Amino acid sequence: PDVEAGRQCQGLLDMKTKPQGSLGRLEELACQWAALRGEPAPAMPRKGMVVMAADHGVTEEGVSAYPAEVTAQMVANFSRGGAAINVLSRQHDVRVEVVDMGVRVPVEGLTGVRHHRMGPGTGNLARGPAMSRKTAEEALSVGALLAIELAESGVTLLGLGDMGIGNTTASAALTCVLAGVSPDMATGRGTGVDDAGLTRKVDVVRRALVVNQPDAADPLDVLAKVGGFEIAGLAGAALGAASRRVPVMLDGFISSVAGLVAARLCPRVMPFLMASHMSREAGHRRVLEALRLRPLLDLGLRLGEGTGAVLAMGLVDSSLHVLHEMATFASAGVAEKSQR
Amino acid sequence: PDVEAGRQCQGLLDMKTKPQGSLGRLEELACQWAALRGEPAPAMPRKGMVVMAADHGVTEEGVSAYPAEVTAQMVANFSRGGAAINVLSRQHDVRVEVVDMGVRVPVEGLTGVRHHRMGPGTGNLARGPAMSRKTAEEALSVGALLAIELAESGVTLLGLGDMGIGNTTASAALTCVLAGVSPDMATGRGTGVDDAGLTRKVDVVRRALVVNQPDAADPLDVLAKVGGFEIAGLAGAALGAASRRVPVMLDGFISSVAGLVAARLCPRVMPFLMASHMSREAGHRRVLEALRLRPLLDLGLRLGEGTGAVLAMGLVDSSLHVLHEMATFASAGVAEKSQR
Numbered sequence A, B: 001p002d003v004e005a006g007r008q009c010q011g012l013l014d015m016k017t018k019p020q021g022s023l024g025r026l027e028e029l030a031c032q033w034a035a036l037r038g039e040p041a042p043a044m045p046r047k048g049m050v051v052m053a054a055d056h057g058v059t060e061e062g063v064s065a066y067p068a069e070v071t072a073q074m075v076a077n078f079s080r081g082g083a084a085i086n087v088l089s090r091q092h093d094v095r096v097e098v099v100d101m102g103v104r105v106p107v108e109g110l111t112g113v114r115h116h117r118m119g120p121g122t123g124n125l126a127r128g129p130a131m132s133r134k135t136a137e138e139a140l141s142v143g144a145l146l147a148i149e150l151a152e153s154g155v156t157l158l159g160l161g162d163m164g165i166g167n168t169t170a171s172a173a174l175t176c177v178l179a180g181v182s183p184d185m186a187t188g189r190g191t192g193v194d195d196a197g198l199t200r201k202v203d204v205v206r207r208a209l210v211v212n213q214p215d216a217a218d219p220l221d222v223l224a225k226v227g228g229f230e231i232a233g234l235a236g237a238a239l240g241a242a243s244r245r246v247p248v249m250l251d252g253f254i255s256s257v258a259g260l261v262a263a264r265l266c267p268r269v270m271p272f273l274m275a276s277h278m279s280r281e282a283g284h285r286r287v288l289e290a291l292r293l294r295p296l297l298d299l300g301l302r303l304g305e306g307t308g309a310v311l312a313m314g315l316v317d318s319s320l321h322v323l324h325e326m327a328t329f330a331s332a333g334v335a336e337k338s339q340r
Helices: A003-014 A024-037 A057-061 A069-080 A084-091 A133-152 A167-179 A195-212 A219-226 A229-243 A253-265 A267-272 A284-290 A307-325 B003-014 B024-037 B057-061 B069-080 B084-091 B133-152 B167-179 B195-212 B219-226 B229-243 B253-265 B267-272 B284-290 B307-325
Strands: A047-054 A095-102 A113-115 A157-163 A248-250 A273-275 B047-054 B095-102 B113-115 B157-163 B248-250 B273-275
Touching: A003 A024, A003 A307, A024 A307, A047 A069, A047 A084, A047 A133, A047 A229, A047 A307, A057 A167, A057 A195, A069 A095, A069 A113, A069 A157, A084 A095, A084 A307, A084 B307, A095 A133, A095 A229, A133 A157, A133 A219, A133 A229, A157 A229, A157 A253, A157 A307, A167 A195, A167 A219, A167 A229, A167 A253, A167 A284, A195 A219, A219 A229, A219 A253, A229 A248, A229 A253, A229 A267, A248 A253, A248 A307, A253 A267, A253 A273, A253 A284, A267 A273, A307 B084, A307 B307, B003 B024, B003 B307, B024 B307, B047 B069, B047 B084, B047 B133, B047 B229, B047 B307, B057 B167, B057 B195, B069 B095, B069 B113, B069 B157, B084 B095, B084 B307, B095 B133, B095 B229, B133 B157, B133 B219, B133 B229, B157 B229, B157 B253, B157 B307, B167 B195, B167 B219, B167 B229, B167 B253, B167 B284, B195 B219, B219 B229, B219 B253, B229 B248, B229 B253, B229 B267, B248 B253, B248 B307, B253 B267, B253 B273, B253 B284, B267 B273
Parallel strands: A047 A095, A047 A157, A095 A113, A157 A248, A248 A273, B047 B095, B047 B157, B095 B113, B157 B248, B248 B273
Antiparallel strands: none
16 A cells, blocks of 8 residues: 555645544545545446355255245345345446356346356365365456456445355455454354254354365465355465456455455555445454454444445445535635644 | 234335245334325325424533534535435435524525524524424414325425534433433533533533423423424424324434424324434433333434435335335245155
């Protein structure tokens, strides 16, 4: 990041007709944006959202409140514009790219869905690796190439969204290894399992770590053994975006775990990651702490798909509208702070 | 509020393609909106913002970091569209009405500014009453009539914004009496006074209470003795809006205090009040506690003008886009939660 550009942006904001710093985190956002884009008054963001979907073999352990078919059904819903992410993206003028990274049974004939299928869902991580190391690399590269393509087509702010029945279980296992958290702290209710389901889920995460013995010092090993196709793809997207100086707006637990995977693979990604919100999912707080990120919103969301990321993109827009459109003390003829 | 309409709205949301409750406070907002508007799926809000400006005699005590002329200068800035509230209102399609409730020296020839001047600023509340009881009643009625006019022209969600150098001092005094808080807890740095200024400000609030002896059981007495013209106008606007079932989005400390005045004058207003954000100003938390409101945002804002209220209106929009535009499990062919 260009620290000097960020400082110059704060200088511009301090000339606007408001007490210095009185727009709080909106001012911080504008300065962060300036530093990341490398100019004091960068253009408004052109916003894109990558929603990646895949299935998880671990669902056979009964870790989700919803049947696995829902993943593919939701891909169809994304394609038709009926999901929450579509609705909120229309409100905030965000372009949405949907990628099937490997749902169990793909829905045919959907418009606007990209197919980069790594297989019909991952292996059951409670009994062996979710995928091979080579597949994890391929999935990372799919995400990276997509992010670079979007950057080249003009996207300057990229949100990450996920869909995958079972993916809070994989994300909890990743959190345990990459953030050093115990399974009971990393595991939450996901789409809404009951107490018995939660107990089962914590046990599955424990078994996944015992069976696979992921090596915390080798993030690709961890990703392959207890990750997911969509999580790997999103981690790749974070890497690709950062390589083009495109800031990445994380959503909830799953996309933040993807951000953590990317940060462990390449720590230089970290300054480009932004936390949109604090979700209700138990492990999310630990992941954001590991990334040293402070979320913008706290609305009790736990949907995923990128929904919280899109809401926070609206705040980035606000911060840049302020930077570009507000009058200065001089232009508006307003007196500045007294020197008492 | 129509509790049954709110419940029916939740029923509609529960049919949407997402785990039940997974949109957290967005779902609560939609249901609250439905209950207040009295129908299960009310139309999108038509958003209005009333920004009231006035000066405060107490500025002669040196309680603000900015000179009093800034109030009138900012009214001119509002009129020309260069202030933060104009910028954010354009982003979120909010109609802004600016009212001069009594700045010291009015700026001539401004377009779009309504003049309902109660005088050239209030009296110095550290030495006597800010205004007469009759003037307070007049200011309340200006606000109520304006809110009713806006409701009749189609506004269904009204934000309250303030501008007035010195008004955090008046608001602190009102908070002491109406929320039962001590002057040191109710008083903050406003636009940014230093430590010496803050000490002076707390002392001014103490003197205001001693000199005026406002009667907590008589909210109009309190408003007249230690309030402000714009605060009274905004309290009236809250009363007028609620009388037409128009929900009121409070902004920061000053507009929330106006909401508290309205609630003390007429407790039936309370269900119509919504808290947009938690400002950095010290007394705001106490006012929201007294109103039993939980803010939607916490972005370290301390600008006023209605800026936080407009940001939160964007969330109300989001909640209603979700209600109106998302597919249902049935329409999208998505399986519902398993009965495990």
